[in-house]
Amino acid sequence: MAKIAPRAEDLLDWYDQHARTLPWRVPPLSNARPDPYRIWLSEVMLQQTTVAAVKEYFARFTALWPSVDDLAAAPDDRVMGEWAGLGYYARARNLLKCARVVSADHGGIFPDTEEGLQKLPGIGPYTAAAIAAIAFDRPAVVMDGNVERVMARLHDIHTPLPAAKPELKEQAAALTPDTRPGDYAQAVMDLGATICTPRSPACGICPWRDPCAARAAGTAPELPRKTPKKAKPTRRGIAYLARTADGHWLLEKRPDKGLLGGMLGWPGSPWADADPQEDPPLDADWHDVGEEALHTFTHFHLRLGLRVAQIGHSTDVIPTLYRRDTDAEFRLLSPGDFRPSDLPTIMRKAFDLGHGKLETLRDTRP
DNA sequence: AAATCGTGGCA
DNA sequence: TTGCCAAGATT
Known part of the structure; x- marks a missing residue:
């Protein structure tokens, strides 16, 4: 039985009828070009x-900053x-760097080639x-997790990722068309997101069901194979939430490099595999919140112990903030300047737990 | 080049 | 509950 080769045209026909509506997307067959800033x-x-x-x-973001120059x-x-x-x-730190390079060095115009963009x-x-x-309708070979999965199934490739990447890219390159490459790229990703899904793929309604080798072999649901991941260790630490008499919160701006780089957070001990050590940012009547903030990052679990304290007036606290040997910068944020939504999730969890404890302290110990 | 870097949803 | 997964980049 002769093998049927997949055709980009069949996928494009499917996309013309089934393309998802997305805020940054220009619908197919509309003859409009998308804004490169919004695509980026x-x-x-x-x-x-x-x-x-x-x-x-x-x-x-687009409401606050409609153009790359605004950003x-x-x-x-x-x-x-x-x-x-x-x-x-x-990503956010590089987003700003990129916007400033495009604005200052490229007149606010994004490069229209792969090579220029990747710089x-x-x-x-x-x-x-x-x-x-x-954005520019160039026949670039777009490789993401969706494309890898679709190619692995289409050609029934059992080599585990990431070793299979070169082979998968060859297959993707062979399929990428010169006509409507932008719609084709989005079509493969839509296919991966809605039909050729990681679990329980809907092979019966797939526009590529006939040429799909994994569907024929019955291996689609188990592809692509992946090399096993390492188990996550659990780390522990202690964070300190201090509020001044006039309602300021003591936070720190974390150094630009590393975990949560450049974000606001609560001062605290290092996060380590061993039992956490007390390491308050200043002398105060610290109270144990009695509940840990639990969070899982990419490569470890965290149990974050919490301490809260009411401290003096903000104008009296500032001189004590320069005793600590750390890369982070302390910041005393007024009630008007502090927004919990500006915090990364683990720090917001800590706030949610610690804030309530602080209110309890105020109520029971006036 | 293996490790690092978040988060929320889902089975 | 735990692991897996999502339109990856950087060092």
Whole structure:
């Protein structure tokens, strides 16, 4: 029985009828070109992040900063605060760097080639190809998790990831068309997101069901294979939430490098595998919150012990803040300046738990 | 080049 | 409950 070769045209026909409506997307067959700024912003937000999580952030960012020049002019703290909760905060730092390079060095115009795009901060092989294809309709080979999965199944490739990447890219390159490459790139990703899903793929309604080798072999649900991941260790630490008599909160701006880099957080001990050590940022009547903030990062679990204290007036606290030997900068934020939504999730969890304890202290010990 | 870097949803 | 997963980049 002769093997049927998959055709890009069949996928495009499916896409014309089934393309999802997305805030950053121009519908197929509309003869409109998308705004490269919005494509870039959406692609950076979508790195390792679900469409559902991105939507509200994309709406807020484009409302606050409609153009790359607007974003380039924004203060760092505002952008980091708006990114809070979305994760992978290096993306936000590189987003700003990239906006400022495009604004200052390229007149606010994004490069229209893969090579030019990939020179910019935060734009790697995938994002450069995606912007080149979607925004400029160039026949770039767009490789993301969806494309890897679709290619592995289409050709019944059992080599585990990431070793299979070169082979999967060869197959993807052979299929990428010269006509409508932007729609094709989005079509493969839509296929992966809605039909050729990681679990329980809907092979029966797939536009590529006939040429799919894994469907014929019955192996689609178990592809692509992946090399096993390491178990996550559990680390522990202690965070200190201090509020001044006039309602200021004592936070720190974490150093730009490393975990939660550039974000606001509560002062505290290092996070280590051993039992946590007390390490308060200043002398105060610290109270144990009695409940830990639990959180799981990419490569470890965290149990964060919490201490809270009422401290003196903000104008009296400031001189004591320079005793600590750390890369982070202390910040005393007034009630008007402190927004819990500016915090990364673990720090917001700590606030939610510690805030209530502080209210209890005030009520029971006037 | 293996490790690092978030978060929320889902089975 | 735990592990897996999502339009990856950086070092």
